[in-house]
Amino acid sequence: MSATTIPARFAEAFGEWTPRAIVFDCDGLLLDTESVWQRTEDRVVADHGAQLREGDADVLHGATIEVAAELIARRSGHSEQEILDDLHRVFADELGTGMRTMPGAPEILALAGERVPLGCASNSWLASLEDKLVRGGLREHFTVLEASDTVARPKPAPDMYAAAARALGAEPSEVLAFEDSGTGAQSARDAGLRLIAVPTPGFSAPPADLALSSLTDPELAQWIRTW
Template sequence: MDLPEDVAAVVFDCDGLLVDTETCWTRAETALFAEHGHGFGLEQKKLLIGRTLETAAEAIATYFDLPGEGPALAARLHDLVALELAAGADALPGARDLVTALRGRVPIAVASNSNRAFVDTALAKSGLAELFSHVYAVEDVARPKPAPDLYLAACAGLGVDPARSVAFEDSGTGVASARAAGLYVIGVPSLPGTTLDVHRSYSSLADPELLTWGSGLGLNRR
């Protein structure tokens, strides 16, 4: 399937897609698991990736067999992640070039399952904040991903039809959200070996095909 040419807007996830925040989250999650006497690896990461802070903490509480401790674990994880993000987060390969190519050709936005403070910090630390005037975080909707609310909110904010819009996602949770909202979904998995239910998949935003596609959008508009 060819990449779509009649595109009304492009909406990006943030964590693990535009910005290498998953490294920050993994260090924080590893520390939290160690505090409770557990190791942290790919199996544990798969339980958490793409979730909100609160739903990740509930999954951790279940894993630790600590019923009712979700809120306390969420607070601790929040503090650990905040420390990691404050130390810096880099834009992932190809992110700046692709977003820059799209700007001015089609409307663009960020739709993230993270809270506003984390999203703003990640975009600022990676040097991408200046490229986006529309950023949607989990506080902006009634239901987080995998519900479609974030993508629907982003498309509404941009004034575009979701059915003519493209989403970039790195996790199954995000893909489910974008698909439920009716967008064409391009996957760039952040976990090695992950297969996502998307229309097209790439190993990196730096793939030359994506940059060529982005640079050509809007050229034939009347």
């Protein structure tokens, strides 16, 4: 362990525990695809006249595209396949307008990646996850990718995080997860990982070992340097 002092919040949350590997969520945590996805949902909801209800936004946050299509179909009376096709089409259109990394993401990936292997776990399909990470300039940081089509059950089931831990050569209890959504946080916790939540602005932090407002928190980098 480095002589660098462990920040008090991290010492309280983790003691002297340090991870053997880290698994990051992607959308809304590393890449600003949440805004792309939100614009996609807004367009498809408006185009099909869907009447969303209280609580639907929480269901859609971090959900797979299939879950989103099923909910919007129920709220609009259109077929699920029609909605799914439109979500794919509109997302590709919105993604073409550009993508940016979330504040602090490249720096934290580089710093952590010097110390432990990194994985990425996303409710996207694998091809989409690969494409987003390449577009965002982050693909090189990861040795393991898990997606909704690489496991039997996507988030919030624990399959994805359990698979990522195995692929990284560690027990789940030895792995740290970073998540922004309740869906992903449940997946990581149920798989047995330790968890730092970095919630999307406007959403409350899900239960976690520690919650941060941003990956730019200087104490996060300070903690990582103690490993």
